[in-house]
Structure formats: structure tokens, C-alpha cells
Amino acid sequence: MLENFNALVDGLPPAVVYLIIAALVFAEAALFFGFLFPGETAIVVGGVLAASGHLSLPLLLVIAVGSAIIGDSVGYEIGRKYGTRLLATRPMEKHKAKVAKAQDLIRRRGAFAVFLGRFTALLRALMPALVGASRMPYPRFLVFNAIGAVSWVVAYTLGGYFAGQAFDRAATMVGRGLAIALAVLVVVGLVVWSVRKRRREAKEEDEAREDAEHDTPVPR
Structure with a gap:
């Protein structure tokens, strides 16, 4: 398993791998890329690569958390600027049920919905823009966004890291x-x-x- 991952990044300097992971995590909410590719896949793979020694785990965590916070902040600004017009876009129209669920969650839980939405792929892509459209103050959004980003990145990255280590131990045994x-x-x-x-x-x-x-x- 680790050999396969190493083959995928063979010849790529770690800086490029960090950049790819950061771009995927950033684009999930900022560009609604989460509709196509869940960001946790990138950080889980990053965790596995850290277990193989190809990446630094502490640096990976910092980069992923920063990318998640910045990406969600861009998504928030898009929602704040375009408001209800955002709901008429094709991705939003295609996922009406998820949009309605996210809006209901915002009404019931307020800023805490930002944290809860972080752990569901489509809600993670939708929540920042919908919260921005709801005119929630940015400092309040940022607090819960940061808490959610740290929890999400640490959980999935360490999951990939320990899975990679477990594979090596299993292979030895x-x-x-x-x-x-x-x-x-x-x-x-x-x-x-x-x-x-x-x-x-x-x-x-x-x-x-x-x-x-x-x-x-x-x-x-």
C-alpha cells in the first residue's frame, strides 16, 4: 500500500505534494470542488505519505489546516457577496436537498453549524457560502471554522498516518x-x-x- 503511494509521488519533490494537497483542501469550499472530490481524501493520502517518511507530519497538519480555513473564508465571502443569487447556480440547484438541510442546520445551530458541517463532504462545500449569505458576522464564523478545520484535519490526517504505520506492522507480522x-x-x-x-x-x-x-x- 505504501509502496503504491510512493510510486504515485516518485520524482515529485515534497513541496509539490504539499501544494497539491493544499490546493485540493482549499478548493473544496472556495471553488465548490467538494462536489467532485472530498478534501479528506487528500489529507488521508497525505497522512499515509507522512507515515512512509515522504512528508513531514507536523508541516502537513499546518498546511492542511491553513488551506481549510482560507478556503472556507473565500467560500464565505462568495456567499456574502452573491447571496441568494448563489442558490440559482447549477451546483446548488442540483443539490437542493443538501442546501435545504444546510440552511436548516444554520437556522437551528447558528455558528455551530459551521463546525458540524465540516465533517460531511457536501455540507463542507456548501456551508461557508450559505453562512456568508446568511450574513453571519465573519469573526464568529472564523472561530467555529478554525475549530472545525483543526479537528477535521487532525482526525483524518492522523487516520491516514496510523493506517500507514499499521500496514507496515501487519506486513512484518x-x-x-x-x-x-x-x-x-x-x-x-x-x-x-x-x-x-x-x-x-x-x-x-x-x-x-x-x-x-x-x-x-x-x-x-
Whole structure:
């Protein structure tokens, strides 16, 4: 597993790998890239690379946290500037159910919704802009954004780091072949879970869209 990751970054200086991870984490909310690529994937891979010695774990944590805070701050400014016009964009229209869920969370939990949204992929992409559109004061947003960013980055990066270390220990104890087979089974399980989760979310989106169309009054 670690050998495969090392092969992917072979020839790339660590500075470039840090830059790629920072760009993916930043773009998740700032450019709504989270609709396509969850940012935690980048930091988990970064954690695995840190376990292999290719990256510095402390530096990775600092870069990822900084990128998450700045990216969300840009998303907040986009929402504050464009407000309701943002809701008419294609990504927002496509995920009406998630947008409604995020707006309801903001109404019920206020700034704490920023922290809660950090741990769900689509909400993480949506929340900063929707909070900005709601005109929440930026200092209040920043506090909960920073707390959420630190918690999220540390949890997922260390998860990747310890997973990488565990693989090396397993390879030493049971042999690299069996360890690779177990790793493949875990990856397949995660892929199946992710596909089912996305299908379930897509079904919820369709149902929410149908309900909205059904509830819309017909002009006379």
C-alpha cells in the first residue's frame, strides 16, 4: 500500500505534494470542488505519505489546516457577496436537498453549524457560502471554522498516518502478500460503501426535488 503511494509521488519533490494537497483542501469550499472530490481524501493520502517518511507530519497538519480555513473564508465571502443569487447556480440547484438541510442546520445551530458541517463532504462545500449569505458576522464564523478545520484535519490526517504505520506492522507480522490482500479488501469495502452512500444521497435529492415540484402551486 505504501509502496503504491510512493510510486504515485516518485520524482515529485515534497513541496509539490504539499501544494497539491493544499490546493485540493482549499478548493473544496472556495471553488465548490467538494462536489467532485472530498478534501479528506487528500489529507488521508497525505497522512499515509507522512507515515512512509515522504512528508513531514507536523508541516502537513499546518498546511492542511491553513488551506481549510482560507478556503472556507473565500467560500464565505462568495456567499456574502452573491447571496441568494448563489442558490440559482447549477451546483446548488442540483443539490437542493443538501442546501435545504444546510440552511436548516444554520437556522437551528447558528455558528455551530459551521463546525458540524465540516465533517460531511457536501455540507463542507456548501456551508461557508450559505453562512456568508446568511450574513453571519465573519469573526464568529472564523472561530467555529478554525475549530472545525483543526479537528477535521487532525482526525483524518492522523487516520491516514496510523493506517500507514499499521500496514507496515501487519506486513512484518503476517507477510506483505497477506497484508496487501487485507488492504485491498478494506479498499473494496470502502468503495462499495461510498457508492451506496452516493446512490442513497442521489435518491434523497430526487425525492426532495419531486416533493418541491409537487408542492409548487400551479398558476391559474
